[in-house]
Amino acid sequence: MLVYFLFPKKWQQYKWTVLLAASYVFYLWAGVQYVGFILFTTLSTFLDALWMDKVTRSSKDYLRVHKAELSREDKKKYKERVKRKKKLILALALVLNFGILAFLKYAKVLFLGGTGDLLLVLGISFYTFQSMGYLIDVYRDTVPAQRNFFKLALFVSFFPQIVQGPIGIYSSLAEQLYTPHDFDYDRFTDGFLLILWGLFKKMAIADHAYIAINAVTEHYQAYGGTTLLFTVLLYAFQLYMDFSGGIDISRGVARIFGIDLMENFRRPYFSKDISEYWRRWHISLGNWFKNYLFYPLAMSDAFLNVSKKIKKSKFGSTAAGSHIAKVLPTSFASFIVFFMVGIWHGANWKYVAFGVYNGGIIMLAVLLKPVFDGTLKRLHINRDSAPYTVFRIIRTFMLVLVGYVFDVAPTFNEAMMTFRLIFTDQNFKVGYGEISELGLNELTMLYLAACVVFIFIISVIQERHSDTTIRAMLSKKPTIVRWGVVYIGIMAILVFGVYGSGFNAADFVYAQF
Amino acid sequence: MKENKKKNKRKPNTKARTYRNRVIKIVSLLLAIGVTTWFLQEYMLCNADHNTERIRGFYLEDENSLDVVIVGSSEVYCDYSAALAYEECGFTSYPYSTESNTALNYKAIIEEIKRTQNPQLIVIEINGAIYGDANLVKDVNLRRVSDNMPLNENKIELVEKNATSDKIEYYVPFLKYHSSWDNLNNSFWWSLELIKDQVRGYNYLKGIKNRSVIYHPKSKVYRTDEIQSRKMALFNKADVAFREFLEYLQGSGFTDDQILFVRFPHVVTTDNVSRYYRGNTVGDIVREYGFSYISFDSDNPDIGIDTSHDFYNQEHMNIYGQQKFTKYFAKYLQEVYKIKPAKLTEKQKEVWDKTIPYYDAYIKYSDQLINKGEDVQVGENYDIMRQIEQIMNK
Secondary structure, eight states: OHHHHTSOGGGGGGTHHHHHHHHHHHHHHHOGGGHHHHHHHHHHHHHHHHHHHHHHHHHHHHHHHTTTTOOHHHHHHHHHHHHHHHHHHHHHHHHHHHHHHHHHHHHHHHTSTTOSOOOOOTTHHHHHHHHHHHHHHHHTTSSOOOOOHHHHHHHHHOHHHHTTOOOOOHHHHHHHHHSOOOOOHHHHHHHHHHHHHHHIIIIIIIHHHHHHHHHHHHTGGGOOHHHHHHHHHHHHHHHHHHHHHHHHHHHHHHHHTTOOOOOOOSOGGGOSSHHHHHHHSSHHHHHHHIIIIIHHHHTSHHHHHHHHHHHHSTGGGSHHHHHHHHHHHHHHHHHHHHHHHHHHHOSSHHHHHHHHHHHHHHHHHHHTHHHHHHHHHHTTOOTTSHHHHHHHHHHHHHHHHHHHHHHHSSSHHHHHHHHHHHHHOOOHHHHHHHHTTSSOOHHHHHHHHHHHHHHHHHHHHHHHTTTSOHHHHHHTSOHHHHHHHHHHHHHHHHHHOOOSTTOOTTOOGGGGO | OHHHHHHHHHHHHHHHHHHHHHHHHHHHHHHHHHHHHHHIIIIISSOOOHHHHHHHHHHHSOTTOOSEEEEESHHHHHHOOHHHHHHHHOOOEEEEEOTTOOGGGHHHHHHHHHHHOOOSEEEEEGGGGSOOHHHHHOHHHHHHHHTTSOSSHHHHHHHHHHOOSOTHHHHSTHHHHGGGGGGHHHHHHHHHHHHHHHHHTSOSSTTOEEESOOOOOOSOBOOHHHHTTOOOOOOHHHHHHHHHHHHHHHHTTOOTTTEEEEEOOOOOBTTTHHHHHHHHHHHHHHHHTTOEEEETTTSOTTTTOOTTTSBSSSSOBOHHHHHHHHHHHHHHHHHHSOOOOOOOOHHHHHHHHHHHHHHHHHHHHHHHHHHHTOOOEEESSHHHHHHHHHHHHO
């Protein structure tokens, strides 16, 4: 940080090299063996983008030079040819890079029979998605190809986001990285508070909950329905705290350097339906899939043709048919997106089930919307009333919990067993006994319960004042209050944080993906 | 123009004031965090127990005010009372001992004693030399000593040589113990006791701890005079550590009249007889290096110890055995090692005199517990001290 902010004024245009050096030091520090992968992705992305850019420019030159000679039909055909060529160039990089990602994720299951270890390359999913997003943007001609290899290397490897995102978009992130930023005290304090908040969520909440979750997953079959239900509930809290805490830390660090990374969570457990949940949870991944998979699929000729065929059919003339013809491309595209999200999580049937479950619910919700609306109308339920909103939030949270069962259970079969036990094996006394043996004593349990209430209150405030942040609200308070909060925050992390021998505070759940 | 000039003059001042205020705020914050963390590390979240209270109590003793320091493991603080020895023979002593204190810690302890005191005699109870290899590498056995030792070259050497986990955690114990807030009840009461000792400048009971139980041996009790020639080799790690320690003593110029190796009394049964045999081996090794060794396991007819009444388990004496043994051992030191009563200042004498009624009340309280059949760990902690003070006030 000092090197960045004390960088000589006359070389300001090279200030970004400090960030690049820091990113590579961070990456090398995490493991020298990983660096080959990220360099390959950077180089292949760089060359592929330049190649596409060259094709685009030469085609434009060609059209300009031969403007008079070519008929409209010729121009169209030429453009099609160029598009096909660019598609092939893009596909080359996509296959190579997603191929590496897929190989590292699935080779263990496909070629090693599920045993043995393959390298878990730090942040490979996140930098691959980010790089491929950039390539697709270059293909679409929405951003120019980066002509400086090192600048692209910084975009791919920017250290605060390399571990678990958020997945940046070139058009909004790259320029911020390359622009020299001066030290700004307000940004610094804002970033610092964000880091503190993230550390608190991760170290002082998530890592405590992880102890109990880990105890259950290590001997999964030994527990009854009550304990498993408790574990899934705890997991919902732990995962949110872990992942959003990590993102807060990333955003805070970036903010100190004058860079705004996108928000990745917006109080997802307040969602009123699953679609909204996925717009509030892991937003950058959702955006990526929306921009680079959902829209291309939903707008593809194949999907639109199906829709047209339904419309023209006898069924299409009915109200239901017309609705289905209208929403089928998007709902089916959603299904495929979530199927892909499931597969991305890992080579395990439980993740496939997770994707099918989420995609299926969204697809059904869209397809059956008229039925639901009609039922509400018949029951005289006001969609916007507070009780119905609370009902929708709780319903959505429960649907999310069902999805989490696939996450928590080690295998698909054990996930099915969990569902069975949750509904057939509820015994509070036995559950209490089991839960008290999970490595958390009563005081820690009480502390976690207090944290749930605390996070809930903070979330309600954030939700009600979504136009501003708690940090912005805090900045208007007297000095003693602001610094008191910082003091309490730091002490809370020091005392309640899980760290020291046997713990690695840098272990984030999503770093493994 | 004038106004503009004024504004220009004010600007740098405002900027400088802003910077100054920020620096003040940041330094204040860091100070507040540092002080709070230090307090928590020292008192609240330090995994405190009787070992902490005892070792910290040693450092509260005035410099060069102790005539005898006894080094060892649990035998020392269970079997020997410095307060009773003072009452009986007038010399001051202190147990620099911790639970399962191993021979690996001895050198650092002796160096600490040398640094802070100038005792007429250092007594070493040899239990730490007969432990198995697993005990020697157990982190907790090192930490009970190192955590309570002030940061200096002796602690650094001890940690650097013996630490088995992250070394930074030995120098900043808060890193390890910060999570002990989940045992808040225990931490709170111990912290209160540690603070009271610190404010007072000494502890009352000089580190003793015992259990209000009478042990009745279930296995065969040996007559040690029948087996005192039997020996067994020490475990490898303990053997190496103990010999290294003896070499250090020789190299540091300690003479036989400055150091005494002892074995405090035990009930030798079929369960622990191998420890007795190893104790005999330790005696041989000690003599090999030119120091004296007395085993009160073998040579105890004069003490009057009753193995069916004076122990709380086969390794440790209860308050009855403690009183008999302390009186005997204090007299022994006085007669054989010519330990003279300390030349204490008025204030020091006042402090040591205070230990006597506290010790008497401690014995009375323990006796009551034994008679009521209540098995309690009786040491200088908040609960016990409250009971003892109630007895004193009656």
